[in-house]
Amino acid sequence: MEKKKKIKPQRPRGFEDLSENSLNELIQLRDSIQKVYGLYGFEPLETGIIEYSDVIGSFLPDQDRPNEGVFSFEDDDKRWVSLRYDLTSGLARYVAENFDSLPKPYRRYQSGWVFRNEKQGPGRYRQFYQIDADTIGSDNALSDAEMCMMFSDAIQNTGIEVGNFIIRLSNRKILDGIIDNLNITGNSSGSDINLSIMRSIDKLDRLGLSGVEQLLGEGRKDESGDYTKGAGLEKSSITKILSFLESGIESKKLSRDICLKNLSNQFGSNIIFNKAIEELSEISKIIDTAGYDEKKIIIDPSVVRGLGYYTGPVYEADLTFTMETDQGLEKFGSIGGGGRYDDLVARLKGTRVPSTGISVGVSRLRSALEYLNKSSINIDPLSVVVLVMDKDKRSDYYKIASRLRNEGIRSECYVGDGGMKAQLKYADKRNARLAVIVGEDELASNTVTIKDLFVGIEVSDKISDNKEWRSGKDSQKNVPINDLVKTIKSILSK
RNA sequence: GCAGCCAUAGCUCAGUUGGUUAGAGCGCCUGGUUGUGGACCAGGAGGUCCUUAGUUCAAAUCUAAGUGGCUGUACCA
Structure with a gap:
């Protein structure tokens, strides 16, 4: 190329x-x-x-x-x-x-x-x-x-x-x-x-009294060696201004x-x-x-x-x-x-x-x-990313997200083309709290899987063994589809 | 504007008196896992060494100018 x-x-x-x-x-x-x-x-x-x-x-x-x-x-x-x-x-x-x-x-x-x-x-x-x-x-x-x-x-x-x-x-x-x-x-x-x-007086904060004194008189040399020409006042005048500043x-x-x-x-x-x-x-x-x-x-x-x-x-x-x-x-x-x-x-x-x-x-x-740690943001963080498991059912996934939005929960349906791994990575990067997973298994049993991404982060520090990691399947719940909103609300309220 | 210091991977930096193919950590990507981010393991991609000119057999390394950044200072209606 x-x-x-x-x-x-x-x-x-x-x-x-x-x-x-x-x-x-x-x-x-x-x-x-x-x-x-x-x-x-x-x-x-x-x-x-x-x-x-x-x-x-x-x-x-x-x-x-x-x-x-x-x-x-x-x-x-x-x-x-x-x-x-x-x-x-x-x-x-x-x-x-x-x-x-x-x-x-x-x-x-x-x-x-x-x-x-x-x-x-x-x-x-x-x-x-x-x-x-x-x-x-x-x-x-x-x-x-x-x-x-x-x-x-x-x-x-x-x-x-x-x-x-x-x-x-x-x-x-x-x-x-x-x-x-x-x-x-x-x-x-x-x-x-x-x-x-x-202008000299305005610099009191930064240069202190002695700095102002120099600027009112002959001038001042700064750290880099650069020279600033002063106002050239007489001594008696400088004294008066300084006593005023004091x-x-x-x-x-x-x-x-x-x-x-x-x-x-x-x-x-x-x-x-x-x-x-x-x-x-x-x-x-x-x-x-x-x-x-x-x-x-x-x-x-x-x-x-x-x-x-x-x-x-x-x-x-x-x-x-x-x-x-x-x-x-x-x-x-x-x-x-x-x-x-x-x-x-x-x-x-x-x-x-x-x-x-x-x-x-x-x-x-x-x-x-x-x-001061006072910059807490009152805007809700992104709560839910609905994963697209079957690309032919995008509109159904979108509907789930839209149902959650109607309940006032910040939710989005993944709009990219990545696989499941990429989608979870995306949700992670967006700081989303939950991922909603509806794949073949869930469809067959009329359920949804709700994965708490924050819990996963907490758990991850303690695991160093790969087997344990994979077997864990931690932090997710499988609930009937009718309980979707209820379950998400109860997790978010914690 | 003036002065001083600095410039190597996406980020933070190492790089011998000038000497083969320029490195590390983090991040990124891929695999371990046909449906699981984040831990762990293995692998991979990524560089005009800021630019240009010069010195030299040889420059990331030395010199000059330019550009960009940082610090101080000036200006800021």
Whole structure:
């Protein structure tokens, strides 16, 4: 035979195949979160996975093409379209387009795949699943407070217990105020400096205080010897920011009230800063009244979060327990977050539409639940495979399976062409509990044989002698055909 | 993007200072059993040693470039 060159079956890097178990886990996790959002009165929404690049803001006007981090192509009308990089961009488009007919505030939840053309890593893919909830068109603290509390409820509903997670609440204006107070003068424009300060601070978790100190100053060399240029701040400014971060670390043990008072005493001379404290106090008051204490929601001023469009309160949800890995104990870290974005819809609508929302990344949450052994799947495993013993009687075997299905038992009739051995092997691989065998013997005596494949697995460990193995014919029962359903039900209920 | 490490069977890996026909375990297939998966026994299939170029009498082994992977770091609207 001619040797043909095979095409190597290879999935694009950064993309993931989900098979039975992980897909069921994903669906269940999504449902448990969305159930909470629905309970709060949020309504579901689906938007397409492709949007016009300029509409969702991935188009670079000065370069005549979309941002490189976004998967994009030119449509046949020469207009650029992109795979969505988050769910918020489509929401903003939807709201701006249907503004007049929507209830205000408009509260919706949405889940789906989003795409980013970036480097992949372990647990970090170029296609990943997000679950969002947003409130569009509300300016007041209740909508922010609601996000935090709903977030907490949703995480709890996935099976993660209080104490194993924490919602950290802060406000972008805190840092804006502090940086404003530093009176930074330098070569770069103010917003550039702000950005690199924020980015440095965002890395506190990973690099620690000393790492942040280096990034705020000259720069930092990493393990591989690569060098990151710093923000180039003066020493006095760095000291102030570091002392602020230290107070943030301490604040994790404090009540929200005391934390806000401390912050106010330490830095409270700036208008922007005071506005931040005011907003947080109001949110905290609502959360207090609703009965969510510091075991669920704390104030942590070091939360910076999504450096882009956030304008006010920001939230981040962390898993607080550690996991044993090859590198020792490691934290699970952030599983989602969000915040207030008052300017996003305005870009498309013209008028200001204040909004706030949260987003949960599912893959980390999934591995966390797996680690906690909470990922039990509520979907029934396959129960029965009806073997095809006589190929001319396929329709009769199919009828048996269909009878069992009518009783609510997950059952299938073998649809392949293999012999009995192959069929049992198939049933085994499918993790089926039972095989139903109706061959010549059974037909003659008007019976069925029901084989419990799980019992066979248990028994197999103890047998090493071939004769015993064959003589055993273990784990199967021969019952009258009329008792088929009854017998199967009683085995499955054990 | 930048930097470091790595690439041998489906998977995990071994492979001597460069030297015949490249190995192991697991998995897969077949038989032992015309009607029995999973234990056990026997046998079998499966490889462009990532790709290309170079050094050499000789390359899985040495060199260079490319590709892919891992780790760190940057970017992530």
